[in-house]
């Protein structure tokens with residue numbers, strides 16, 4: 095954190111055409127491909143990076159910016175993240191790099207202990223191309239609706255300058271399998287921070303609008319009008335954002351097995367009938383119907399939303415209330431005990447909204463823009479055994495202006511330690527925390543008492559990732575044209 099710096103803009107509108115599109119807009123495409131690239135020729139690589147923001151399409155495809163698309167959206171959306179070692183490999187001068195923050199300079203693997211990447215999530219167990227983290231220089235992200243479009247784009251790109259500039263070390267591909275559903279069966283992609291300067295397509299909800307400095311460098315943040323430091327020259331940082339790219343494997347069979355066990359425990363407790371969903375299985379229902387209904391209650395308590403997305407804060411007993419309730423316009427201020435949404439639920443941990451938390455200043459200040467896509471096939475509940483060894487998970491991008499104060503603080507304080515409230519301190523996020531079956535717990539609280547669920551294994555394993563910077567369009571151009579080896583890109 096630093097005092098206001100050169101290039102900082104307070105209260106001004108943003109030039110959307112200068113910002114990479116994936117920061118401020120969800121593309122709504124059904125497939126994603128992340129190419130993990132290593133620079134093999136600094137001069138050609140920097141020329142290519144610059145050309146993505148220049149007029150000559152024979153050199154590089156055009157980066158997708160956040161300006162409005164008009165009638166015809168691009169078939170393929172193309173964005174670029176650069177790691178710190180990538181900046182070095184591109185030849186960005188050290189003088190320009192010294193003001194980049196420590197988390198970005200160190201990289202994701204070196205920060206493993208802050209973000210729960212230990213045990214079999216530790217970097218030495220990652221997918222090979224992420225293990226050699228110094229060789230992860232660029233992450234080229236492509237979104238499209240068909241594999242053919244992605245293939246053609248990649249082939250054309252690599253046939254030109256990019257093919258001489260980079261080596262593709264690996265690919266991480268994701269695809270939607272049922273709208274916004276992710277593995278574990280939840281609907282995702284509902285809650286995002288909303289920014290005053292970027293009105294449509296955002297709808298308002300009850301939370302304060304996030305200042306632009308929540309996600310872009312160079313603007314006022316939610317923290318007492320301070321701004322994050324810009325690198326020197328400011329053009330390199332201004333309108334850029336940091337991204338924590340994570341490959342998170344999800345153990346769906348273990349999750350579904352846990353729902354069985356936890357549901358059985360709750361059904362055997364005196365709280366069973368006060369927990370079962372309205373319209374679900376009452377006293378007279380068959381044991382299997384009661385189990386099925388209670389499994390959904392457990393799934394909802396762990397997340398803070400029913401699997402269809404309905405927030406527990408607005409509809410704690412009914413997944414399909416009539417009339418419908420808002421998906422986004424809710425708070426936890428009137429639910430201090432967690433009777434509706436548990437204090438430890440994933441969404442309440444990662445965004446406590448207005449709830450009373452220990453770090454009072456942190457309410458609303460650690461917001462993350464999330465862009466994710468599942469990978470691997472949807473789990474088939476009718477064929478539990480056959481499917482168990484298939485890898486599936488989430489390709490997640492957690493975008494913010496400061497990795498340490500936002501992404502890592504959420505992971506370290508809230509997901510893994512539960513420091514926001516003494517009543518959950520010592521427990522981890524039930525969905526993705528670094529849980530251990532013999533020690534972890536999750537409390538389900540009702541007005542008649544509470545039940546502590548135990549035996550939570552770790553459901554989400556980190557398979558790799560990297561901290562990247564998503565430079566502005568001007569910064570991409572600067573990288574291309576100001577490179578000491580490359581004054582005149584070919």
Ligand code: HEM
Nearest residue numbers: 276280281282283284285342441444445462488504526554
């Ligand atoms: C495999 C891993 C993960 C899964 C399956 C998952 C799933 C979900 C789902 C289903 C939602 C509710 C939909 C919504 O509100 O938009 C959600 C919300 C959210 N998740 Fe995750 N998530 C994962 C990892 C993460 C990580 C690593 C972080 C942060 C470091 C995170 C932060 C959030 C935040 C901030 C919200 C929105 C909370 C709100 O504003 O109400 N998630 N997640």
